[in-house]
Amino acid sequence: MRPSLLALSVSLALVLPARGDRYHPERGARPVAAGGSRAAAPDAAERAADYWYSEAFAAIDERLTEPTYDDVAKNVIMFLGDGLSVPTLAPARTLAGQRAGRTGEEERLSYEHFPVTGLAKTYCVDKQIPDSACTATAYLCGVKNNYGTLGVTAAVPRYDCAASTDAATHLDSIAAWALADGRSAGIVTSTRITHASPAGAYANIANRDWENDGEVRAAGHDPAQCPDIADQLVNSHPGNKFQVILGGGRREFRPNITTDEEGQPGRRWDGRDLVSEWRAQREEAGQWNAYVWNRTELLDAISNPPDYLLGLFEDGHMQYAAEARLAGNDEPTLAEMTEAAIRVLSKNPRGFFLFVESGRIDHAHHDNMPHLALDETLALADAVQRADELLPAASTLLVLTADHSHVMAYNGYSRRGNDILGVSDDIGDDDVPYMTLSYTNGPGYRDHVDGRRADVTSDNTFQAVAWQTHAEVPLESETHGGDDVAVFARGPAQALFTGLYEQSQLPHLMAHAACLGPAAQHRQLCSSASLTSPAAALLLTLVAALFRLQ
């Protein structure tokens, strides 16, 4: 044995505890966690091997009887959880179960019933750990590019307005591919509609922050050369062809000399009201349209869906679902917006592409607020469930993924059913409790007191919905994580989504499933002129097979 290894083994022997091993020390769980733990007991049936055998056999049967959905997808809905990291998935389902009075860990959310899962690599061309702009370009345009840029290739450095005027750098999104095929397209988000994720569907811009012309001017550029994101949505292809636009962000559309429906000032410097421009364009083209700014109006509009629907429900981001519920105010839920979008887009017999984002999982994580992050994830699960109920799997591909990860950890050795938002059953070696969910960095850092961590359970607002859990490294805003994100798929060509791949493959996989865009050329089935008829597609496959036999 070499000396260094010998020294190591001696030191290991010295630190071995009396019970358990060094890596998994056995220590008594604390009887009742400080925050008032509410541990439901596991179902007694789980004590028998039979329970787990049956559970497995039912899952095998489900997989064996799962249809393969061989037709071309008529509709594609991409659901995005902004910042929905893999470590957010288990706590979110556990919270759902615990809210229903169960232990929670065994719960299954809507998208967790999807038959296929995969993993996507999220780095962008110039950054190890990405933002929502370069990832949106990857998962909507099918090309990786630079951090902070949208819908342009990596030939455009961030903030470089001049470089972005070269049309050769501009990318088309899957929403544009859908429109080019005669299908409808729409976007839904709980953030400003001009925020990075939804903007990936329609903007070509060197900086994600140029949401209104004032931002472009303040950066020293001419909006006539580099139009802002709101202007692109209303006046450029493909945004100006979207049948559904639902989210927040009225301020980006309104002049800074006026206030909006709820008294908030606009941010545009050019004096233009883009909501009026949107309406005027529709009227001029004789298109049946509606603009709505609250939930009541949205639900009214949807009782007889118009052909074009614009809904802007806040001046900035929409409220967190938990806050909107508490306030009992008039904001639609993500599920309601999703249903509204589906009702409008389904009027097109050729089908549609829809992008639905729960955008504030990311904001809650940045603030080290796990309760809100999990609640926003459950709002997304509700939206997926609504779509799943409204659209048959044989014709509609549903894909759910995240743009990037975060640095929340789900840690400790708590008993089954322990409050997912509570303290760990375990305690730090400093005798200070720690939370089951905490972060490696962010604003939740607390100064140490007498060399010990602060006891967060004594905070006045401990465990309030918007309570900030603890973090290791002090940072004004918690950072994204660089780990892979999950992909869940259900519907035509679902099997394509298995495996581990570049995030930029996603729109090509979706487009392949639906015979759209560049990927359609790679699929023999797509050469049929009448894709909307499954029978015609089948006939074409048979004819093609006959030719191969000759």
Ligand SMILES: *[C@@H]1O[C@H](CO)[C@@H](O)[C@H](O)[C@H]1NC(C)=O
């Ligand atoms: C409002 O717009 C004008 C130009 O029309 C600009 O000079 C001014 O700085 C803007 N105000 C704010 C608060 O952005």
Ligand SMILES: *[C@@H]1O[C@H](CO)[C@@H](O)[C@H](O)[C@H]1NC(C)=O
């Ligand atoms: C919703 O919008 C309509 C139309 O502007 C308005 O009449 C109604 O008062 C609004 N409802 C709420 C709750 O703000």
Ligand SMILES: [Zn+2]
């Ligand atoms: Zn973020």
